[in-house]
Amino acid sequence: MAALNSLLAPHSLPSKTPRSFPSPLSPSFHHSVLRLSSSIKNARLHCHASASSSAAAVVTEAEPDAAGEREKFDWFAHWYPVAPICDLDKRRPHAKTVMGLDLVVWWDRTKGQWQVFDDRCPHRLAPLSEGRIDPWGRLQCVYHGWCFDGSGSCKYIPQAPDDGPPVHTFRKACASVYPSFEQNKILWFWPSADPQCKDIALKAKPPYIEELDDPSYTSTMGMRDLPYGYEVLIENLMDPAHVPYAHHGIMRIPKSLTSRYVLLENLSQIS
Secondary structure, eight states: OHHHHHHHSOOOOOOOOOOOOOOTTSHHHHHHHHHHHHHHHHHHHHHHHHHHHHHHHHHHHHHHHHHHHHTSOOTTSSOEEEEEGGGOOTTSOEEEEETTEEEEEEEETTTTEEEEEESSOTTTOOOGGGSEEOTTSOEEOTTTOOEEOTTSOEEEOTTSOTTSOOGGGSGGGSOOEEOEEEETTEEEEOSOOOGGGTTGGGTOOOOOOGGGGOTTSOOOOOOOOOSSOHHHHHHHHTOGGGHHHHTTTTSOOOHHHHHHHHHHHHHHHHO
8 A cells, every 4th residue: 555655646757957058158168169160170171081082082093094095096196008119100190098088199200209198189179189290290180270299289270360469379278298108119108187297207117027128039019909897808818728719720829738628629529
């Protein structure tokens, strides 16, 4: 009963005392504010450091990609063969297409060398390869007779009056010239008409094959347009086993290979 009375008797609940804050004028208040400011400052520094670290990580990860971009192979920063010298006629211009670029090759008798131009007259874009070599050894356009020297400068415009402005000297009247180089009895060109590449041969030359200039070696030059890429051709040339079959009757085959071919053919007939 005493226990029951104890449970039923009113009990005073502990009163919730409100949390006391220091007075704004008290030293403890200023100390609390300073601690809060210090905490906020440290948090900001931590966030800034984290952000800087993240940014540095992003830059570090991006650098290899940028380096990879710089290391990509530039197809237009190398020498390419245009034609064997033996296939070129000094009396007329020749149309060639290399690396998707339309070229005109012509003999500059003033400089005594082959020139490679963009196959478009700057006047009306007529193909210069359909023109001719004029009596003064200049490349003459077939459309309006504009004449160009080996440096691409327009030297004569038949329609321009003699007492008029020298329009043939204007920069827009010049033909685009590609750097060219003769080596190993082959005419090479650099596929960029940028003036900065004008003297590229002083810095880099085409690959030199010593045997082609050695009189003790016999070499044959020729050109043929094939409807596939160079990688297919290289694979084909590195596969001599196909020669007796794919080129049967049209190529010289050593006797050792011929006898082996006959043996294999006889065996196939027996089987």
